[in-house]
Amino acid sequence: MTEIQAGPGAAVAAAPVSGDVPAIELDNVVKEYVSHGEVVQAVKGVSLAIAEGEFFSLLGPSGCGKTTSMRMIAGFEDPTQGVVRLHGEDVTNVPPNKRDINMVFQSYALFPHMNVWDNVAFGLKRKKVPDTEIKRRVGEILEVVDLVGREKRRPKEMSGGQQQRVALARALVNRPRALLLDEPLGALDLKLRQAMQIELKRIQREVGLTFVYVTHDQSEALTMSDRIAVMHDGLVEQLADPREIYERPASKFVAGFIGTSNLLSGTVQQVTGDTAVLALGASDRILIPADGALAAGATVDLTVRPEKIKIAKDQPEGDLSVVRGTVAEVVYLGTYNSYVVVLGDGAEITVFEQNAHDSTITAERGDTVWLSWQPWHSYALR
Amino acid sequence: MSRLRASLTPYLLLFPGTLWLAIFFVIPTVVMLSLSLQSGDVVNGYAFTFNWHSYVDGISTYHDQIIRSLVYGLFSTLIQIVIGFPVAYWIAFKGGSRKSVYLFLLLLPFLVSFVLRTISWQFFLSDNGMLLGPLKSMGLVPQDFHILATSAAVIGGLAYNFLPFMILPMYVALERIDPRVLEAAQDLYASKVQTFLRVVLPLSLPGVFAGVLMTFVPATSDYVNASVLGGTSNTMIGNVIQNQFLINQDYPTASALSFTLMALLLVGIFAYARALGTEDVLEVAAR
Numbered sequence: 001m002t003e004i005q006a007g008p009g010a011a012v013a014a015a016p017v018s019g020d021v022p023a024i025e026l027d028n029v030v031k032e033y034v035s036h037g038e039v040v041q042a043v044k045g046v047s048l049a050i051a052e053g054e055f056f057s058l059l060g061p062s063g064c065g066k067t068t069s070m071r072m073i074a075g076f077e078d079p080t081q082g083v084v085r086l087h088g089e090d091v092t093n094v095p096p097n098k099r100d101i102n103m104v105f106q107s108y109a110l111f112p113h114m115n116v117w118d119n120v121a122f123g124l125k126r127k128k129v130p131d132t133e134i135k136r137r138v139g140e141i142l143e144v145v146d147l148v149g150r151e152k153r154r155p156k157e158m159s160g161g162q163q164q165r166v167a168l169a170r171a172l173v174n175r176p177r178a179l180l181l182d183e184p185l186g187a188l189d190l191k192l193r194q195a196m197q198i199e200l201k202r203i204q205r206e207v208g209l210t211f212v213y214v215t216h217d218q219s220e221a222l223t224m225s226d227r228i229a230v231m232h233d234g235l236v237e238q239l240a241d242p243r244e245i246y247e248r249p250a251s252k253f254v255a256g257f258i259g260t261s262n263l264l265s266g267t268v269q270q271v272t273g274d275t276a277v278l279a280l281g282a283s284d285r286i287l288i289p290a291d292g293a294l295a296a297g298a299t300v301d302l303t304v305r306p307e308k309i310k311i312a313k314d315q316p317e318g319d320l321s322v323v324r325g326t327v328a329e330v331v332y333l334g335t336y337n338s339y340v341v342v343l344g345d346g347a348e349i350t351v352f353e354q355n356a357h358d359s360t361i362t363a364e365r366g367d368t369v370w371l372s373w374q375p376w377h378s379y380a381l382r
Numbered sequence: 383m384s385r386l387r388a389s390l391t392p393y394l395l396l397f398p399g400t401l402w403l404a405i406f407f408v409i410p411t412v413v414m415l416s417l418s419l420q421s422g423d424v425v426n427g428y429a430f431t432f433n434w435h436s437y438v439d440g441i442s443t444y445h446d447q448i449i450r451s452l453v454y455g456l457f458s459t460l461i462q463i464v465i466g467f468p469v470a471y472w473i474a475f476k477g478g479s480r481k482s483v484y485l486f487l488l489l490l491p492f493l494v495s496f497v498l499r500t501i502s503w504q505f506f507l508s509d510n511g512m513l514l515g516p517l518k519s520m521g522l523v524p525q526d527f528h529i530l531a532t533s534a535a536v537i538g539g540l541a542y543n544f545l546p547f548m549i550l551p552m553y554v555a556l557e558r559i560d561p562r563v564l565e566a567a568q569d570l571y572a573s574k575v576q577t578f579l580r581v582v583l584p585l586s587l588p589g590v591f592a593g594v595l596m597t598f599v600p601a602t603s604d605y606v607n608a609s610v611l612g613g614t615s616n617t618m619i620g621n622v623i624q625n626q627f628l629i630n631q632d633y634p635t636a637s638a639l640s641f642t643l644m645a646l647l648l649v650g651i652f653a654y655a656r657a658l659g660t661e662d663v664l665e666v667a668a669r
Contacts, residue, residue, distance in 0.1 A: 096568045103569045109562035113584045123570035
């Protein structure tokens with residue numbers, strides 16, 4: 001995997017496979033709308049290069065521009081500025097029916113007046129594929145999505161999960177060069193959603209197809225993606241693989257949006273070797289990798305994940321970040337306990353403690369506790 | 383107690399409407415049916431004779447008017463589809479936030495009485511009226527050209543008067559189409575024309591079907607347009623029935639003609655529904 005740099009305004013990322021032409025490219029794309037006489041920028045300059053065969057997610061809250069970006073790839077929206085390329089070819093002004101990619105819509109958008117077979121065969125018929133081949137390919141894809149025997153059903157006679165699979169088959173049967181999926185699992189319940197996540201990932205691996213997946217569900221994006229572009233306010237905040245995004249969030253926004261994180265800030269007191277020491281209070285200190293950029297007196301925003309923190313009644317030993325606080329909340333969550341600890345300065349820290357051994361909890365509400373974590377688990381935010 | 387009330391609720395809700403229809407529809411219909419089988423005249427009174435001669439005489443005398451009514455109804459309905467569909471389509475897909483304003487404008491003519499609207503058409507279409515006067519003075523049409531008292535005037539009047547009843551159901555059907563479905567069609571390589579023919583049109587057919595029912599039936603049985611715009615040679619069966627009832631006071635013939643028209647329309651509607659039942663239409667359109 002090549003090195004990826006990203007950040008607001010400078011969202012440029014190399015595709016993981018070097019040398020090849022990217023399957024999908026957005027080159028400094030801007031989308032403006034006029035709403036009530038005012039110009040609104042939905043996408044403020046996004047550049048992405050999605051590699052052939054990659055499972056790529058656009059992740060962000062609603063209104064972040066992820067769906068608009070995808071709709072520009074599909075051709076439903078014309079960019080105000082910038083260029084869209086598919087396999088190196090400029091398709092900015094090519095209508096959607098002339099683009100060799102297919103989309104799975106959020107609400108499936110199945111043709112309500114057609115049965116499953118006709119829905120799935122629609123694209124092939126428009127492409128004037130011979131009847132015998134249509135028959136074969138539709139039959140094959142219905143087998144893949146496990147809908148054999150339901151060819152004559154109408155969409156409204158099917159469950160959400162089945163409709164979802166019809167939508168998927170309807171797109172896949174055309175053997176597009178890339179598949180765009182707009183929150184395709186949003187309407188399903190949790191169990192089905194998880195099953196479909198695995199199913200989608202399996203199909204993507206088997207077919208070797210480029211998937212662009214729009215979602216606001218961070219766990220879905222983390223589970224399935226090769227790379228994720230976290231979008232916020234019309235820009236790409238970070239573009240990296242799931243591990244990098246989770247472990248090394250590029251901004252406060254990413255740290256807050258992906259998983260649970262504790263945001264802290266402090267002033268650098270001293271730098272020893274490759275470790276900077278931040279003072280928070282009398283007995284509290286946070287150690288953080290200095291990587292040459294931190295000098296005494298600098299203010300640092302940092303994040304630490306709840307599962308990296310150890311909670312204890314006694315003061316821990318060693319070169320650790322150590323803070324003291326009072327337990328404000330204890331929640332038993334089965335696989336782990338969640339604590340909210342209030343520090344002396346009022347900052348709240350969430351701690352997850354794995355229920356590895358027994359179900360006894362370390363501290364009760366109101367207890368004074370010590371929290372500690374390794375220096376490398378503090379991650380400074382830009 | 384509450385269970386009893388719950389089981390009675392549907393009947394209570396239906397009661398006022400059922401009572402209304404029983405008094406003002408079922409009873410008059412039965413009376414008319416009996417009238418159509420009576421003999422006699424208005425001076426000496428009528429007696430029930432189970433005589434079908436009113437039907438036989440009525441149809442043999444007025445079959446021209448019956449056929450003309452069906453033809454006028456058909457043509458006015460076709461014109462309304464052609465004019466109304468684009469309007470309904472435009473309001474549904476391009477109306478944006480002003481849809482309700484456009485729908486209100488569509489219904490605005492209803493604030494003026496049906497007869498008055500038709501009479502204003504008479505003025506508009508008269509031989510030297512607002513339309514033909516300027517055209518004649520410019521020499522664009524011959525001096526003896528006229529529109530009033532032609533079939534075209536009657537069909538035009540019918541199409542004009544019932545147009546909103548055609549547009550509204552078509553609008554409702556078109557408005558219900560999810561725009562994403564149209565995008566899906568384009569995404570699946572359908573051109574704009576193919577998207578219209580394969581998706582928009584079939585999905586709007588239930589609305590067209592309803593619109594045809596709501597306009598063809600009243601247009602066929604209408605008599606105002608023919609009497610105001612049609613002159614003497616374009617009378618429809620509605621005019622005949624009106625004359626028989628109110629002028630000749632030949633109630634049996636008038637009733638027999640009413641039932642003949644009703645029977646024709648019912649048979650026509652069932653045949654139409656059978657031939658164009660929406661489910662089947664959709665099935666065909668999916669090919």
